[in-house]
Amino acid sequence: MKHFDVIVVGGGHAGIEAAHAAARMGAQTALITLKADAIGVMSCNPAIGGLGKGHLVREIDAMDGVMGVAADMAGIQYRLLNRRKGPAVQGPRAQADRKLYKAASQQLTRNQKNLEVIEGEVADLTTENGRVSGVVLADSTRISAASVILTTGTFLNGVIHIGDQRQSGGRMGDKPSIKLAQRLASLDLRLGRLKTGTPPRLNGKTINWDILESQPGDDDPVVFSFLNKQPLVKQISCGITHTNEKTHDIIRENLNRSAMYGGHIDGVGPRYCPSIEDKVVRFADKTSHQVFLEPEGLDDNTVYPNGISTSLPLEIQEQYVRSMRGLENVEIMQPGYAIEYDYVDPRSLSAALELRNQPGLYLAGQINGTTGYEEAAAQGLVAGLNAALSSQRRAPIILSRTQSYIGVMIDDLITRGVTEPYRMFTSRAEFRLSLRADNADQRLTPIAIELGCASQERTQNYLRKENALSAGKAKMDAMVITPKEAVSHGFKVNQDGQRRSVFELLSYPDITFDLLAVAFPDLNEIDAPIAAQLSKDALYANYLERQSRDIAAMQRDEAWKIPADFQYLNLSGLSNELQQKLQTARPSTLGQAARVDGVTPAALALILAKLRQGRREKVA
Secondary structure, eight states, X not given: OEEEEEEEEOOSHHHHXXXXXXXXXXXXXXXXXXXXGGTTOOOSOSEEEOTTHXXXXXXXXXXXXXXXXHHHHHEEEEEEETTTSOGGGOEEEEEEOHHHHHHHHHHHHHHOTTEEEEEOOEEEEEEETTEEEEEEETTSOEEEEEEEEEOOTTOBTOEEEETTEEEEOSBTTBOOBOHHHHHHHTTTOOEEEEEEEEOOEEEGGGSOGGGSEEEOOOSSOOOSOTTOSSOSSOOOOEEEEEOOHHHHHHHHHTGGGSTTTTTOOOSBOOTTXXXXXXXXXXXXXXXXXXXXXXXXXXXXXXXXXXXXXXXXXXXXXXXXXXXXXXXXXXXXXXXXXXXXEEEEOGGGBOTTSBBTTSTTEEEOXXXXXXXXXXXXXXHHHHHHHHHHHHHTTOOOOOOOTTTOHHHHHHHHHHHHOOSSOBOOOGGGOTTTTTSOSTTHHHHHHHHHHHHTOSOHHHHHHHHHHHHHHHHHHHHHHHOEEOHHHHHHTTOOOOXXXXXXXXXXXXXXXXXXXXXXXXXXXXXXXXXXXXXXXHHHHHHHHHHHHHHHHHHHHHHHHHHSBOOTTOOOTTOTTSOHHHHHHHHHHOOSBHHHXXXXXXXXXXXXXXXXXXXXXXXXXXXX
């Protein structure tokens, strides 16, 4: 029987990131997938990043992960969303060539040391001494491991819906995972059903591009990986069309034939990525919705119409798609569909993404109730690192919400659970001024280096940048001028007699690095990328000083650890509802308890009093 330190089940975005993270830590890792040539398949939209999601990709990359590197190897159109707003809410996004992304993922996987790919279907889990100890494949092959990570995506009891037609499937063309779903159900886990959807795929040769608006990428593209400076492949433009009143009439007349509105689906769909049926119903006052026509590759005629996912019958899809400008004669290459699948209540997990009641078993991705490639990959990273650390008998790595969007997401999941597929937004982070996409490496790469999961290339790249930033800031801090001198250079500052450094002047909205470099020629010695980063750091410097006090307050709460066996039931003063919620969520710190839905300051005071009482009793 083969033995590994870590087994990862599933070759999607979560599984890839988990397997690579464990292997980078030196753990002997197996990635078990139904088909090796499906590793890295983009099941839905051929794009990476976006608002909030782009932050996650940058953080994965800062930890020397895979997604940012693969996205740059396949990126055919880059756009920085919210470019006109501040850096804290800007989100890098790239349209990807679907074939190139899959090829990049498989190439990186082949080249990763300590990682072996095994084809097969995982049908069962093995346990030993109360701990998950391996897997059993459908052909009865047994493989043992110190830790197992499940990244099953939409495959657990997956059902595909097109109108009133339904078929079992993890995605179009792939069978679902039934036996493993049954095994998880036997573990007495809290399970639920969610759904997601995808639009029909169109033949680009049958689209009248000449009459459509074109959307090019950015002139100065912002790539994902901190190891790269510019796009690696040819850049293309997308097209834009719109739904119209005729489109909406067709959909309204056939709502009863939609799988969702016809009562065929029980699972809850993503509120922030609604189907076209949802849009027509929920936004009945709107007569038009924008649709982005996104080519799926440089040598592929398939087009992804972003914005019209559906579960209507194929003949209705053809009618409403052809009602749109430029699509009058379009050919549908693959129908849109909804997919319903099982997930595990993420409140069953620790912050390390290990099931509390099943030691040695980690979950990552859509199995935890999230939606999106980026959310899945970020969880895979954390699960992979912690499964490897566990096999090495080392303490888990817990990324907090004060230091990363990854930490925000995991904390949200394990304390609040989900009622719909969870999607990352910048608004979910209390400290988004410091958790920017541009500084993800400054925040997280030192952690990766300390853990031992950063390559030599990554480490050297980070140290070069950090040294350049430190030298640049020191140079700017050393240049101190009076208000009168500032005015003489054309800079508007208060005439308060206070001397200011050039770095402080850079925080003024109308003072740019280029203007400062005219007045202080020595600044021209600072490379342009370093100057751009210093400009962003300076912009938020004053705000971050105030924010640091809030972070310190949260960290004090996080310092109050709550024992795993702490009993909320019958805690005098807590309502029955809060007792049940806290007993379900099992927060590990007072800070996590504060974020459980409905917990009040008074309830926290009761918990804190009980913790202090327990501490005094231990001392006595």
